[in-house]
Amino acid sequence: MSYTEEVYERVVAQNPGEPEFHQAVKEVLDSLKVVIDKNEEEYRRLSILERLVEPERIISFRVPWVDDHGKVQVNKGYRIQFNSAIGPYKGGLRFHPSVNQSILKFLGFEQIFKNSLTGLPIGGGKGGSNFDPKGKSDREVMAFCQSFMTELCKYIGADTDVPAGDIGVGGREIGYLFGQYKRIRGLYEGVLTGKGLTYGGSLVRTQATGYGVVYMLNEIMQAHGDSPEGKTAVVTGSGNVAIYAVEKFTQLGGKVVAMCDSAGYIYDPDGIKLDIVKDIKEVKRGRISEYADRVEGSVYTPGTGIWNIKCDVYLPCATQNELDLEGAKILVSNGCKYLVEGANMPTTLDATNYIMDSGVYFMPGKAANAGGVATSALEMSQNSMRLSWSAEEVDEKLHNIMKDIFRKVDDASKRYGMTDNYVVGANIAGFEKVVDAMKAQGIV
Ligand code: NDP
Ligand code: 2IT
Numbered sequence: 001m002s003y004t005e006e007v008y009e010r011v012v013a014q015n016p017g018e019p020e021f022h023q024a025v026k027e028v029l030d031s032l033k034v035v036i037d038k039n040e041e042e043y044r045r046l047s048i049l050e051r052l053v054e055p056e057r058i059i060s061f062r063v064p065w066v067d068d069h070g071k072v073q074v075n076k077g078y079r080i081q082f083n084s085a086i087g088p089y090k091g092g093l094r095f096h097p098s099v100n101q102s103i104l105k106f107l108g109f110e111q112i113f114k115n116s117l118t119g120l121p122i123g124g125g126k127g128g129s130n131f132d133p134k135g136k137s138d139r140e141v142m143a144f145c146q147s148f149m150t151e152l153c154k155y156i157g158a159d160t161d162v163p164a165g166d167i168g169v170g171g172r173e174i175g176y177l178f179g180q181y182k183r184i185r186g187l188y189e190g191v192l193t194g195k196g197l198t199y200g201g202s203l204v205r206t207q208a209t210g211y212g213v214v215y216m217l218n219e220i221m222q223a224h225g226d227s228p229e230g231k232t233a234v235v236t237g238s239g240n241v242a243i244y245a246v247e248k249f250t251q252l253g254g255k256v257v258a259m260c261d262s263a264g265y266i267y268d269p270d271g272i273k274l275d276i277v278k279d280i281k282e283v284k285r286g287r288i289s290e291y292a293d294r295v296e297g298s299v300y301t302p303g304t305g306i307w308n309i310k311c312d313v314y315l316p317c318a319t320q321n322e323l324d325l326e327g328a329k330i331l332v333s334n335g336c337k338y339l340v341e342g343a344n345m346p347t348t349l350d351a352t353n354y355i356m357d358s359g360v361y362f363m364p365g366k367a368a369n370a371g372g373v374a375t376s377a378l379e380m381s382q383n384s385m386r387l388s389w390s391a392e393e394v395d396e397k398l399h400n401i402m403k404d405i406f407r408k409v410d411d412a413s414k415r416y417g418m419t420d421n422y423v424v425g426a427n428i429a430g431f432e433k434v435v436d437a438m439k440a441q442g443i444v
Contacts, residue, residue: 003040004029007049018102020320024109024345025053027352027364031427034416046443048435055108057081058101061151063129065143076100077148079127079155079163082108085437088159089125090115090373092166095144095173097132103320104128107166110344111373113430114366117405120377125161127152133168145176153181158189158383164376165194167319170240171206175199190383193376202379204394205372210244211395212371212402213315213342218252219406220338220361220422229253234311235272236260237318238281238288241342241369245315246274258309260318261288264302267309268295310334317342325350332358341365352423367409367426374401 001009011025029049036043043049063077078101081089091111094104104126112124131144156163165174174194181191188200195201204211214228221227231254235242238259246256255271266272266288276294280286292300307314307327314336316323320343323331328351331339339355340363341347347355347362356362375398382388389397412432413425 002033003036003044003049004033007053010050011053015102015105018105020102020106020345021109023349024106027349027423028109028113028427028431031424032431034424035428035431046439048438051438052083052112052434053109055080055082055105056084058105059127059152059155060101063131063144063147063151065140065147067140067143068137075129075131075144077127077129077151078104079152079161080104080108080125081155081161082124082126083112083434084123085434085441086116087121087123089161090122090164090376091124091126092128092164092373093169093173093177094126094128094166095131095133095168096128097130099128099130106320107344110366112434113427114370115373116430116433117367117408117426118370118374118377118401119404120374120401122162122373122377125163126166127163128166128169131168133173138172141173142176145173146180149177149180150184153184156181156191157185157187158191158380162190162376162380163192164373165240167239170194171196190380193379195379200379200383202375202382202388202394203391204398205375205379206240207244207247208375208398209241209369209372210246210317210342211248212374212398213241213245213317213340213368214248214252215371215399215402216363216368216406217249217313217315217338217340219403220340220363223406223410224361226337227252228313231255231312232257232310233313233315234258234306234309235315235317235342236265236306236322236346237316237343238277239317241372242315242317243274243278243281245317245342246272246277249313249315250274254313257311258306259288260306262318263287264289264300265304265306265309266291266298266300268298270297307331311336313338313340315340315342316346318346319343320345321348322346323351324348325354327351328354331355332360336360339363340368342369344369356421356423361420361422363409363422364426366430367405367422370405371398371402374398
């Protein structure tokens with residue numbers, strides 16, 4: 001058995017009940033096989049892969065808080081400090097009822113390679129809670145965030161571990177978390193990113209992930225003599241990443257005809273009116289079904305199935321494993337040519353393989369959605385320097401980072417004779433920097 005297969009089997013045996021983590025590890029190790037095979041003995045001797053798949057630290061804690069009825073609620077809180085070879089742990093916090101150790105370990109593992117691809121000095125981490133912000137009052141969200149941070153603040157800091165947002169964690173939550181960190185630790189420092197602009201946030205961080213996804217799409221299209229102009233896209237989700245992917249795709253001359261949330265999807269053949277989506281989601285925290293009540297000619301369909309809508313470009317920006325093989329087959333048969341992942345691991349492994357085998361250009365999330373964490377790292381730099389850059393400056397840096405990631409991914413795929421296989425390219429390019437830093441730092 002090859003070294004990569006051996007390590008994968010070991011991960012499955014030693015981490016039972018963690019299917020998402022197994023899936024993320026499998027995709028990476030399969031890609032790395034060509035690299036490892038060239039120097040297998042050394043990698044084995046140093047146990048590089050065994051170290052790579054084992055988090056440096058997992059912090060797991062109780063989060064008690066009081067709801068609006070005076071009842072004490074208890075949630076699970078976590079921080080996975082996965083790999084600090086190239087910088088302080090960096091990665092988001094997810095608040096969603098589905099959160100468990102498997103999901104956070106897959107996200108933390110992906111983050112190692114994503115952060116490496118940005119070229120910036122940030123290690124991999126992730127955290128969160130099974131708390132569900134939906135339907136909670138502002139006071140309940142604040143009470144939860146304060147309790148969560150009361151424990152988390154012992155383990156994070158501007159030079160050790162810098163969390164940010166993810167599903168269910170946006171500007172409101174980051175504000176409450178920052179306030180409690182400052183109050184307990186007495187430090188006004190860049191310990192979180194995605195902060196509000198009045199207290200250390202960076203311009204363009206809100207837009208960065210979605211814009212970055214479309215900058216990446218644009219690079220892929222240009223490399224193949226194509227452009228977003230006049231193209232039709234379906235963007236899944238209707239949260240932070242989805243909204244700003246729609247905004248940038250539209251700015252580049254394309255039309256987005258469908259979006260969704262976890263309850264159903266909307267189809268608007270004239271093109272999604274983003275100001276209405278923003279009002280529903282960012283202001284009212286409502287449901288996407290309300291769009292169909294407000295926009296004539298649009299249709300709401302409850303449940304899944306957004307992949308049935310014909311498009312040239314599919315940008316999954318909701319959650320892991322949202323697109324399976326069945327959906328992938330429909331997308332391909334309807335003529336979809338580009339799939340760029342805004343979410344983390346939104347495509348199942350068999351769907352990914354089917355899509356790539358069908359000649360669709362496929363860019364994995366760890367490369368395509370890296371603009372978010374890259375701009376977080378720019379926020380850290382601005383905080384350290386105690387100054388802030390203009391929107392134009394940040395956007396230009398973001399754009400250049402996305403171009404650079406495309407170049408690295410494309411180069412790596414070509415170096416190993418697998419042109420246009422961006423999954424292999426992203427995993428290899430991300431791995432190379434991390435492994436070099438790990439080797440240099442000895443057995444830690
Ligand atoms: P948000 O919480 O802002 O939005 C999430 C969106 O996805 C909501 O519309 C939500 O619908 C929808 N969604 C969640 N679960 C499902 C589901 N099971 N089926 C259909 N829709 C679902 O999160 P973000 O936009 O920040 O994150 C989206 C994805 O992007 C995640 O995978 C995240 O890890 C990834 N990402 C985020 C980054 C960031 O900077 N925010 C950076 C890089 C990646 P509903 O409201 O009904 O739950
Ligand atoms: O998945 C991700 O890269 C994020 N949720 C953003 C992390 C960050 O630190 O900005």
